[in-house]
Amino acid sequence: MEITQGHYKIVIEIAQRHYKIVMERRQRHYKIIVVITERHYKIFMERTQRHYKIVIEITQRHYKIVMERTQRHYKIVMERRQRHYKIVMERTQRHYKMVIEITQRHYKIVMERTQRHYKIVMELAQRHYKIVIEITLRHYKIVMEMAQRNNKIVMERTQRHYKIVMELTHRHYKIVIEITQQHYKIVMDRNPATLQNFHGNNPATLQNSHGISPATLQNSH
Numbered sequence: 001m002e003i004t005q006g007h008y009k010i011v012i013e014i015a016q017r018h019y020k021i022v023m024e025r026r027q028r029h030y031k032i033i034v035v036i037t038e039r040h041y042k043i044f045m046e047r048t049q050r051h052y053k054i055v056i057e058i059t060q061r062h063y064k065i066v067m068e069r070t071q072r073h074y075k076i077v078m079e080r081r082q083r084h085y086k087i088v089m090e091r092t093q094r095h096y097k098m099v100i101e102i103t104q105r106h107y108k109i110v111m112e113r114t115q116r117h118y119k120i121v122m123e124l125a126q127r128h129y130k131i132v133i134e135i136t137l138r139h140y141k142i143v144m145e146m147a148q149r150n151n152k153i154v155m156e157r158t159q160r161h162y163k164i165v166m167e168l169t170h171r172h173y174k175i176v177i178e179i180t181q182q183h184y185k186i187v188m189d190r191n192p193a194t195l196q197n198f199h200g201n202n203p204a205t206l207q208n209s210h211g212i213s214p215a216t217l218q219n220s221h
Contacts, residue, residue, distance in 0.1 A: 012154055015143055016161075022139075023165065026132050027172070033128075034176050037121050038183060041114075045187050048110050055103055063096050118184060122177075129173050136166075 070092065074085045140162050148155055 008151070011146075015146075019139065019143070023136070023169075027169075030125075030128065030132075030176075034125065034180070037125075038180065041118065041121075041183075042187070044114065048114070049190070052103070052107055059096070059099050059103070063092075066092055122180070125176075133169070136169075 070085070070088055078085075140158075143158060144155060
């Protein structure tokens, strides 16, 4: 009996160390994915905003130069070229309007793609979290079945340890989601006021409820 208990104690310690190592590796992997995704999202949004600002500034400067030249020309030949001036002004305005519409459509497309990318990343993170929880539950069930066959005290300690780990995992996941949503909201709030409503979405529509809480993760054994 002493040899059996010693062997059982060694097996439990090895299983606990293995479980701790696996959970630490998974948490580090999840943290790295979130950090890389946030950096990529930040860089992409900054480049998009800089590009949009440059296009608008160039268009405005071009429009200002064209108007100044047209006005000078109009002053010189005002009496003889009124019809010509009217045609030129209409074409210039149509061209300016067309450039603005194309720029707005391009900006809308970029914003929609960015939102879809953000939504996909969030869904992948949630699926990854769900898979980790399922694997952990299966691992916990196996360990509990082994513990139930041998020692009631070890089973109670394992339950307490599992409950603490699941609560910490849920809190970590909740914090990561909140930080990501806050970052997304800040980036969206910084968009130019003239185009804030083109994408038709807001951060609230992207809050995909995962439906997982510590209570639902306490698997009744």
